[in-house]
Each structure stands twice: as structure tokens, then as C-alpha cells.
Amino acid sequence: MTLLELADVTAFYGPVQVLDGVSLSVPEGGSVGILGANGAGKTTTLRAVSGTVRTGGRITFDGRDIRGLRPDQVAALGIAHVPEGRGTLGQLSVRENLLVGAYLRKGRKAISADVDYCLDLFPQLQDRVSSRAAALSGGEQQMLAVARAFMAKPKLLLLDEASLGLAPSTAKTVYDSIRRLRRESGIAMVVVEQNxxxxxxxxxxxxxxxxxxxxxxxxxxxxxxxxEIRRAYLGG
Ligand SMILES: Nc1ncnc2c1ncn2[C@@H]1O[C@H](COP(=O)(O)OP(=O)(O)OP(=O)(O)O)[C@@H](O)[C@H]1O
Ligand SMILES: [Mg+2]
Incomplete structure (x- = not known):
């Protein structure tokens, strides 16, 4: 079963068209990558799905047409976006950020169990649960951004350059945890990544x-x- 389908999607910032017929198909539980140079339209493709840019074409999720919905309506259907630059709330603690991620959910026990799961998935966050997000390292903020998105219990995670600005070993740690999350949760993913x-x-x-x-x-x-992929993206 297809979960997310983009067919001939266009996108515009004001009068400027930056997507010119993008197609993408994500099966339930599947994980699809978007590669491309700076400015190719990777971030805009994710924004087209989450409803933060003006679009044309067809975007369906879980069998319904979602093009033109507001970002909050898209989120409520089960799509969580981890934006470029992470978007964590700096003045709130790690725990508060996680709870913000769960704001549409009911059921305190399940939410609390999922906070524990996040801290198990990203042990580096364990000692920092009471720290303000702004005080975290870049890698820890990225972990928090992913964990916060998971707290919404989405069917689909949109992940934008989770490795950006991180040391290679930190980026690997983040991806190892995201792989585990995928395996254990079955959440489908669209993964934008330059690496x-x-x-x-x-x-x-x-x-x-x-x-x-x-x-x-x-x-x-x-x-x-x-x-051509090896030369452009794999360093050889
Ligand atoms: N808010 C905006 N207003 C106007 N133009 C924009 C805006 N955001 C992006 N663009 C333009 O849209 C095009 C696609 O940008 P986008 O951010 O989707 O690329 P990207 O593939 O994510 O690039 P990067 O790898 O640098 O993140 C670029 O030409 C960019 O300059
Ligand atoms: Mg981008």
C-alpha cells in the first residue's frame, strides 16, 4: 500500500517556481531518500508535503488528497516534519520539547512511556532532560528534533538533512538511532540528505x-x- 504519493508536484515562492513536476512514492513503512545539490528543491519537496509552500499537482496521503491543507491539518493526519535547522524550542527543556511533540495526543501513560523510549533511543539526552534545548550541542539538538517528531506518533517522518553541521561520528550516531527507530516503530520516512x-x-x-x-x-x-551517483555523492 502506498502511504504518500506526489505526482507532478510544482511549488512556488511568490511568483518563483522552484519545483517543476516532482514525483515520489512512499510505501507504508517504507523509507525514500531525496538527493540533490544545493538549491535542487529537496527542502521544498518536504514543505510541499507539510503544507508550508504553495503547490500544484497531486499529493495524497493515506488515500486522501492533502494538497492545500494547512500545516496543522497535515500534522494531525500523522506527518511529522523535522526541518532543516532542527526547530527545537530553545527556551524549553528537553522534556518540555518532547511533550510539545505529543501535544495532539491523549493518554499520559503512553506519552510518558514514549518519553522514556526517546531517552533510550538517544541516551545522550538522558542527562540533559532538564536542560534548555538551547544549551545542547548540535548533535543533541538534532537527536531532540527527531525524538520530538516521534512523540507525535506519526505515520510518516519527513527528515531534512539530519547530518548537517555534525561531526561524522555524531552524524553516524544519529543515523544509527533513526535506523533503530524505523525498525522498531515501522514509521515511514522521507529522508533528505546530502551525505x-x-x-x-x-x-x-x-x-x-x-x-x-x-x-x-x-x-x-x-x-x-x-x-554518476558515486562521483557526485559518494566521493569517488
Ligand atoms: N523562502 C524562499 N523564498 C524564495 N525562494 C526560496 C525560498 N526557499 C528556497 N528558495 C529557492 O528555491 C530553490 C529550492 O530551494 P530548496 O531549499 O528546496 O533547496 P534544497 O535542495 O533543500 O537546497 P539545500 O541543499 O541548500 O538545502 C532554491 O533556488 C532556493 O533559492
Ligand atoms: Mg534544503
Whole structure:
């Protein structure tokens, strides 16, 4: 079953068109990567799904047309967006950030169990639960951003450059935990990532965008084997 489908999606900032017919298909529980150079339209594709940019074309989620819905309506359907730059609330503590992530949920016990799960998934956050998010390191903030999105219990996670600005070992730690989260929760994912090695460690299929269009789509194994992908994204 297809969970998310984008067909011929266009997107506009004011009069400027930046997506020119993007397609993407995410099966239930599947994980799909979006690769591409700076400015290719990766972030905008995620924004098209979460309702924060003006779009054309067709966007369906769980069998319903979601194009044109407000961001809060999209979130309520079960789509959580971990934005570029993380978007954690700096003045709130780690625990408060996690609870904000769960604001649409009822059931204190389940929420509390999920906070514990997040702290098990990202042990670095354990000692920092009472610290303000602004005082965390970049890696810890990224962990918090992912954990906060999980707290909404989404069906689909949109992940934008989770490795950006992190030391390689920290980025690997973050991705190891996201892989575990995927395995244990079955949450579907759309993964935007400039580091293709990390992306391929998490996704089943991927698409490459160039100036707002798909130029290549395939399985991780297929794409990893292609010379042009190796040269552009895998450092050799
Ligand atoms: N708020 C905005 N207003 C106007 N133009 C924008 C805005 N945000 C992005 N753009 C433009 O839209 C195009 C696509 O940008 P987008 O952020 O989607 O690219 P990206 O693939 O995520 O790039 P990066 O790898 O640098 O994050 C770029 O040309 C960018 O300059
Ligand atoms: Mg981007």
C-alpha cells in the first residue's frame, strides 16, 4: 500500500517556481531518500508535503488528497516534519520539547512511556532532560528534533538533512538511532540528505532532484552502483 504519493508536484515562492513536476512514492513503512545539490528543491519537496509552500499537482496521503491543507491539518493526519535547522524550542527543556511533540495526543501513560523510549533511543539526552534545548550541542539538538517528531506518533517522518553541521561520528550516531527507530516503530520516512552514504544506510529507494525535477530514481543498491551517483555523492 502506498502511504504518500506526489505526482507532478510544482511549488512556488511568490511568483518563483522552484519545483517543476516532482514525483515520489512512499510505501507504508517504507523509507525514500531525496538527493540533490544545493538549491535542487529537496527542502521544498518536504514543505510541499507539510503544507508550508504553495503547490500544484497531486499529493495524497493515506488515500486522501492533502494538497492545500494547512500545516496543522497535515500534522494531525500523522506527518511529522523535522526541518532543516532542527526547530527545537530553545527556551524549553528537553522534556518540555518532547511533550510539545505529543501535544495532539491523549493518554499520559503512553506519552510518558514514549518519553522514556526517546531517552533510550538517544541516551545522550538522558542527562540533559532538564536542560534548555538551547544549551545542547548540535548533535543533541538534532537527536531532540527527531525524538520530538516521534512523540507525535506519526505515520510518516519527513527528515531534512539530519547530518548537517555534525561531526561524522555524531552524524553516524544519529543515523544509527533513526535506523533503530524505523525498525522498531515501522514509521515511514522521507529522508533528505546530502551525505549519500548516510542516506543509503536508511532508505530503500531514492530519487535525485535537479532544479526541481527528478532526474534519477531507483533502489539504494541500483543508485549506489551508478558512476554518476558515486562521483557526485559518494566521493569517488
Ligand atoms: N523562502 C524562499 N523564498 C524564495 N525562494 C526560496 C525560498 N526557499 C528556497 N528558495 C529557492 O528555491 C530553490 C529550492 O530551494 P530548496 O531549499 O528546496 O533547496 P534544497 O535542495 O533543500 O537546497 P539545500 O541543499 O541548500 O538545502 C532554491 O533556488 C532556493 O533559492
Ligand atoms: Mg534544503
Amino acid at each position: 549519500a552514504n548516510l542516506a543509503f544506510s536508511l532508505v530503500d529507494t531514492a530519487t535525485v532532484l535537479e532544479t526541481g525535477r527528478n532526474v534519477l530514481t531507483g533502489s539504494s543498491a541500483e543508485l549506489k552502483g551508478m558512476d
